[in-house]
Amino acid sequence: MRILTVGAGAVGGFFGARLAAAGEDVSFLVRPARAKALRARGLRVEGQGETLRLTPRLVTAEAPGGPYDLVLLSVKATALHTALADIAPAVGPDTAVVPLLNGIAHLDALVTRLGAPAVLGGVAKVVTTLNAEGDILRMAPPAVVLTGEVDARPSARVDAIRAVLAGAGIDAPATEDIVAAMWHKWVFISTLVALTCLMRGTVGEVNAVPGGAELGTALLAEAAAVAEAAGHPVPEGERAFTAATVTTPGSPLTPCLYRDLVAGAPTEADHVLTDLTGRARALGVATPLLDLAALHLRVHEGRLAAGR
Numbered sequence: 001m002r003i004l005t006v007g008a009g010a011v012g013g014f015f016g017a018r019l020a021a022a023g024e025d026v027s028f029l030v031r032p033a034r035a036k037a038l039r040a041r042g043l044r045v046e047g048q049g050e051t052l053r054l055t056p057r058l059v060t061a062e063a064p065g066g067p068y069d070l071v072l073l074s075v076k077a078t079a080l081h082t083a084l085a086d087i088a089p090a091v092g093p094d095t096a097v098v099p100l101l102n103g104i105a106h107l108d109a110l111v112t113r114l115g116a117p118a119v120l121g122g123v124a125k126v127v128t129t130l131n132a133e134g135d136i137l138r139m140a141p142p143a144v145v146l147t148g149e150v151d152a153r154p155s156a157r158v159d160a161i162r163a164v165l166a167g168a169g170i171d172a173p174a175t176e177d178i179v180a181a182m183w184h185k186w187v188f189i190s191t192l193v194a195l196t197c198l199m200r201g202t203v204g205e206v207n208a209v210p211g212g213a214e215l216g217t218a219l220l221a222e223a224a225a226v227a228e229a230a231g232h233p234v235p236e237g238e239r240a241f242t243a244a245t246v247t248t249p250g251s252p253l254t255p256c257l258y259r260d261l262v263a264g265a266p267t268e269a270d271h272v273l274t275d276l277t278g279r280a281r282a283l284g285v286a287t288p289l290l291d292l293a294a295l296h297l298r299v300h301e302g303r304l305a306a307g308r
Helices: 012-021 032-041 076-089 104-112 156-168 177-197 203-207 212-229 238-244 254-263 268-285 287-307
Strands: 003-007 025-029 045-047 050-054 056-061 070-073 095-099 120-128 135-147
Touching: 003 012, 003 076, 012 025, 012 045, 012 050, 012 070, 012 120, 012 135, 012 156, 025 076, 032 056, 070 076, 076 104, 076 268, 095 104, 095 156, 104 268, 120 177, 135 156, 135 177, 177 203, 177 212, 177 238, 177 254, 177 268, 177 287, 203 212, 212 238, 212 268, 212 287, 268 287
Parallel strands: 003 025, 003 070, 025 056, 045 135, 070 095, 095 120
Antiparallel strands: 045 050, 120 135
16 A cells, blocks of 8 residues: 655654554655754654664655655645645545644635545544654653544445554554544543643643642633534543543653744644634523634734734
């Protein structure tokens, strides 16, 4: 299977490295700065007992190659439209595109640009980050990719993709409804984002003060209410996992969006929180805490836009 991984950052670089190490035909579509670093140092993954050292096959937007059998789209939402323009020439009539972004708004953008037949749903569950040298650090055990047809029908191409992922040591369980799974991940990440960004601290720092644990559970209740109103109620097990994650004493956990915020960089706030709260209003669900978090991040984005 010919695979294009769009982005070689903490998520795409990790899954692409796993696939390449397993012998799959993997190319990485990267920006010039990332390409320069990867040519000089290689693609490295470390942590949780894993060490990978690869010389990745790199392609650029000017010559993406293709068509590919599988495109793993792993970019931040702020780069989505640029990435879609870059990969469009590499998508053929039999290409399957699996987006590994948070939220669900990107599905419409993919269908508009690439056509509905090419687009699958996707969820990534992995805890990785880039260090100062650009190496990928794996900080916790999960290495999961969920995928499926957006209309939930059985699919031979999805089965084939899942088999390739599993062969690279990536958990890829069958998913009955991938759009529901995307909503459930959205509830998790929006709760975590709102908590850490509103309070400007790690999960552990928030829970170390009176009211911290109560805030996490209240944010989760709002996000889960939106998903339920949209027809995708969060299973009790997943809801309990999210509740435990955002109320763990001493946890150093922060999401990537929080790290972008404190670094003074653009964030995925619109894709993660503004879209969710907009859907909440359309569904008649009150989300005052999530609205406050979204407003907080919009002020940050406004400062960046004004050059401050």
